[in-house]
Amino acid sequence: xxxxxxxxxxxxxxxxxxxxxxxxxxxxxxxxxxxxxxxxxxxxxxxxxxxxxxxxxxxxxxxxxxxxxxxxxxxxxxxxxxxxxxxxxxxxxxxxxxxxxxxxxxxxxxxxxx
Numbered sequence: 347x348x349x350x351x352x353x354x355x356x357x358x359x360x361x362x363x364x365x366x367x368x369x370x371x372x373x374x375x376x377x378x379x380x381x382x383x384x385x386x387x388x389x390x391x392x393x394x395x396x397x398x399x400x401x402x403x404x405x406x407x408x409x410x411x412x413x414x415x416x417x418x419x420x421x422x423x424x425x426x427x428x429x430x431x432x433x434x435x436x437x438x439x440x441x442x443x444x445x446x447x448x449x450x451x452x453x454x455x456x457x458x459x460x
Contacts, residue, residue, distance in 0.1 A: 348370065355418050360452035374418070378413035395439055396443055407424070414447075426450070427446075428446070
């Protein structure tokens, strides 16, 4: 699955994701966030307020996106992301963040729900 995502992402945006691909991206994001924050993946539930409760900051966002970039062999340029995505919108949940990332690369076929 990862290799097919790498292939899709390297073709450029927009990317049309399957539900399974959205889930792989979301779980990869969760792993990167847990790694950056020195947490278990279970400590990063969909409803976690990442900037408020988990303490993610803009440097953490850079690290998280860098990890995803390495895994999927693609650049995720911070300057192209919405400001509240990078600096933290009020009450942004992990799922909001994941959906924002999926939306950045393309239009997901329905988006992931909590």
